[in-house]
Each structure stands twice: as C-alpha cells, then as structure tokens.
Amino acid sequence: MGRDVMEPQLWAVAGSLFEVSLPEKEGEQWCWADPPPPGVTLVGESLRGPHRHFRFRAETEGDVALRFRNRTAERAVVLRSVAVRVAPDVDPAARS
Numbered sequence: 001m002g003r004d005v006m007e008p009q010l011w012a013v014a015g016s017l018f019e020v021s022l023p024e025k026e027g028e029q030w031c032w033a034d035p036p037p038p039g040v041t042l043v044g045e046s047l048r049g050p051h052r053h054f055r056f057r058a059e060t061e062g063d064v065a066l067r068f069r070n071r072t073a074e075r076a077v078v079l080r081s082v083a084v085r086v087a088p089d090v091d092p093a094a095r096s
Helices: none
Strands: 010-013 019-024 040-048 051-058 062-071 079-088
Touching: 010 051, 019 062, 019 079, 051 062, 051 079
Parallel strands: 010 079
Antiparallel strands: 019 051, 040 051, 062 079
8 A cells, every 4th residue: 555664554353343533523524435445344433522433344354545535614625544454364373
C-alpha cells in the first residue's frame, strides 16, 4: 500500500472483528466512502459519544484500504484512509 515505514499499521487477524473510530462534530457525519473492498465486511456502525465507530470483520489475508468521507459545516469534503493488514489465522511462529 506504499505507506511510510514509520507510520503505525493496523493489523487484524482473519476471522476477527475490529473497529475504526473517527471523531465527529455535531452535524458532520462520517460515512464509508467506497464499496466494500475484498477481505473485509462491514458488520455495524454506531455513534458513541463524539466518535462514529465502524465495525468490520477481517475475512481473508491481504492489504485493505478503508476510506471514509465527511462534509464539514463549511461544506468542505474531508477524506480519511485507514490501511489494514489482515494476517492469516495462523500463529506466525508456528510456520517455522
């Protein structure tokens, strides 16, 4: 996914659930910007406090980019991308 090696990475294990949480101001709602990429399934969305939570199930091993869109009060469009690496449901130490 061409990310800088110094950036944090989100890892999920195939078959597990994970959430992406985005801060939200009143009247500015985040939404998932793209159709579902292969490898993850959106299973829920909720607003808890000042954050919108998107819950996903990691399905298959691979790299996924999740993109989210928001429109501010000034009508500017804001995009956020979260890179997720899905690891196989196998202990990496057991492969040796």
